[in-house]
Amino acid sequence: MHKNKENTEDGKAGLLVEMENIVVRKNDRTILDSIDFKIRNGENIAIIGPNGSGKSSIIKTITGDYRPIADTPNMVFRLMEKDRWVVSDLKKLMGIVSGELQLEYMRDITVTDVVLSGFFSSIGIYPNLRVRPYMLEITDDVIDFLEIRHLADKNISELSTGEARRVLIGRALVHNPMILVLDEPTNSLDLKSKHKFRQTVSKIAASGKSMILVTHDLEDIVPEIDRVVLVKDGKIFADGNIEDILTAEKLTELFGIPVEVGKDKGYYHAWC
């Protein structure tokens, strides 16, 4: 799979995202409070937290959909070591797969066009978009990388939920984003589809792409992910190495119920 110049050379040691003292308010309510969060190039991170704790809001802040309160003292919001961005540039930095996006794609668009549309951040390919030969080549590469060649000519609306989600990963990857964001990617997938999806996630993580995985399911945390961030009540509750963070004690405090944690063949699971 193709790589960003920044991924391989100059930006290697760089910070992709720096957030310090980030506050976001919606409807007169603080939904993110004093968030400190940094992502280094090549890091793979899982974000976990109860419903409504602020996980998606952190992602939406990074993508520019939510704006931090600008006059917060000591606030830092820097992406790729730059302080100023336009939202359309932020979208190019990130490749996002979410349930919301999948709903938007319940249309008769071929898998190839869905993947290709990632170049334009559009839903589908329209006559006004300038599709260049290199885009078609990269689309082909991504289809092969994700092992979805057999689906390429089908309409996305004909696919199973699991297949469609892999196609959306293709759309997210095709423009070579610095960070791939998977927001609850295995929701409503059956066991086999989850297994296949996690294999795909492992393959992408191993390719050196930075990844943020937002999930409620510890089993989604493939062994290539070694950092976990816990979010509670709009704040970062814990952030660190997976072994220090995914403990029964921390998850019990995070969810407010007794939680047990186990680990088997590199995968964590929790029960209560």
Ligand SMILES: Nc1ncnc2c1ncn2[C@@H]1O[C@H](COP(=O)(O)OP(=O)(O)OP(=O)(O)O)[C@@H](O)[C@H]1O
């Ligand atoms: N645009 C918005 N307007 C008003 N409130 C919002 C908005 N976006 C998020 N919130 C509120 O902020 C809080 C955090 O929401 P967010 O979607 O980030 O949580 P989450 O951790 O991703 O939840 P879940 O696990 O249920 O997806 C919730 O109380 C939510 O209602």
